[in-house]
Amino acid sequence: MRYAVKPGLYAVGNPDRDSDVFVSANYKMSFDILRRALKGMNAWILVLDTKGINVWCAAGKGTFGTDELIKRIGASQLENTVSHRRIIVPQLGATGIAAHIVQQKTGFRVYYGPVDAWDIRRYVETGYTATEDMRRVKFTVWDRLVLTPMEMLPALKIYVIYAVLMFFIMGMKPSGIIFKDGLADGLPFIFLGFLAVLSGALVTPLLLPYISFRSFAVKGWIAGLVFTFLGIKNISIAAPATVFSFLFFPLASSYIALQFTGSTVFTSMSGVKKELRFALPIYMSGAFISLALLVFFKLNQWGVL
Amino acid sequence: MKYLANVTSLKFFSDKCTGCGRCVEVCPHAVFAMNGKKAAISDRDMCMECGACARNCAFGAIAVNAGVGCAVAIINGMVTGGEPSCGCGDASNACC
Numbered sequence: 001m002r003y004a005v006k007p008g009l010y011a012v013g014n015p016d017r018d019s020d021v022f023v024s025a026n027y028k029m030s031f032d033i034l035r036r037a038l039k040g041m042n043a044w045i046l047v048l049d050t051k052g053i054n055v056w057c058a059a060g061k062g063t064f065g066t067d068e069l070i071k072r073i074g075a076s077q078l079e080n081t082v083s084h085r086r087i088i089v090p091q092l093g094a095t096g097i098a099a100h101i102v103q104q105k106t107g108f109r110v111y112y113g114p115v116d117a118w119d120i121r122r123y124v125e126t127g128y129t130a131t132e133d134m135r136r137v138k139f140t141v142w143d144r145l146v147l148t149p150m151e152m153l154p155a156l157k158i159y160v161i162y163a164v165l166m167f168f169i170m171g172m173k174p175s176g177i178i179f180k181d182g183l184a185d186g187l188p189f190i191f192l193g194f195l196a197v198l199s200g201a202l203v204t205p206l207l208l209p210y211i212s213f214r215s216f217a218v219k220g221w222i223a224g225l226v227f228t229f230l231g232i233k234n235i236s237i238a239a240p241a242t243v244f245s246f247l248f249f250p251l252a253s254s255y256i257a258l259q260f261t262g263s264t265v266f267t268s269m270s271g272v273k274k275e276l277r278f279a280l281p282i283y284m285s286g287a288f289i290s291l292a293l294l295v296f297f298k299l300n301q302w303g304v305l
Numbered sequence: 306m307k308y309l310a311n312v313t314s315l316k317f318f319s320d321k322c323t324g325c326g327r328c329v330e331v332c333p334h335a336v337f338a339m340n341g342k343k344a345a346i347s348d349r350d351m352c353m354e355c356g357a358c359a360r361n362c363a364f365g366a367i368a369v370n371a372g373v374g375c376a377v378a379i380i381n382g383m384v385t386g387g388e389p390s391c392g393c394g395d396a397s398n399a400c401c
Contacts, residue, residue: 094331100363262375269372
């Protein structure tokens with residue numbers, strides 16, 4: 001599938017020399033959202049080459065950037081197409097665009113439009129003014145829900161490897177790998193592992209504002225602890241396996257939840273660095289101790305210890 | 306929703322501010338507000354270090370260590386010793 005739109009100047013309706021110019025990314029979805037928001041209006045859309053990435057992400061990377069905008073204004077001969085010197089850039093594009101440099105180099109003054117394309121009509125009708133509300137980026141439960149598949153997918157890939165490993169480890173006997181034992185002893189761990197994925201990749205993002213503490217690692221750990229507790233209540237496992245479970249699964253959930261920092265609209269690089277400095281050593285020692293417990297559990301089961 | 310307190314690298318130099326209001330306009334989290342004829346930081350802990358304010362300040366009154374707050378990117382950066390990177394190439398649209 002192709003998600004990229006060819007960069008350049010596009011027309012919506014029947015624009016003339018006085019029509020507004022809206023700048024967009026060449027990610028098909030960004031372009032389509034803008035086109036739909038402009039329906040019924042006569043306007044120009046200037047599409048930048050952002051390598052098929054949306055405005056905010058591309059602005060962060062610099063592809064939705066000052067140089068590209070200046071280049072694209074020149075290449076499309078915008079100064080001959082319109083008589084005014086006004087271009088409307090989505091507010092979230094500001095991360096990549098230095099408005100004063102664009103004006104210096106092209107003569108076009110950058111007007112930052114609203115965060116949400118649906119507010120464009122109101123923005124234009126009120127003389128290019130955005131209300132306080134139009135300037136804020138929101139992060140509703142729906143916004144978070146649509147992001148969770150991209151959290152679940154990478155976690156589930158690792159989970160499948162984990163599940164197969166657990167099956168073999170639990171099936172391992174001095175006499176060989178016993179399929180029946182792999183299932184009987186492995187299933188509780190495979191079940192609890194799945195709960196950890198759910199709690200870190202789905203439940204923590206969804207309940208983000210309602211779980212205590214600001215740290216994503218702590219939020220994920222708390223959710224993981226609750227899920228492990230609920231999970232263990234419904235299955236019967238040996239005492240060493242319980243210790244392992246309460247150590248390993250909440251930490252796994254915490255690690256998965258920490259990945260969500262990359263998708264939210266309010267986490268900062270300095271903040272995530274701080275979390276990692278605190279959490280990484282805990283993850284590593286937790287993984288090491290978990291492994292030791294697992295070995296102890298197996299040796300104990302075999303009657304070696 | 307607020308992230309960790311007192312972590313942002315955002316710096317504001319009031320003496321260089323001309324009160325143009327661009328930072329108030331571009332910030333998606335209302336970190337800046339006009340205070341008389343100059344801008345001022347009104348809610349520091351809401352800063353997500355996107356860098357829009359600093360890039361759009363023509364007078365060099367704002368500095369911020371901008372970047373993506375993504376755990377994988379930062380771990381990649383720690384491992385390779387370079388800048389945080391998503392590990393996704395230019396052609397990829399899988400992450401930001």
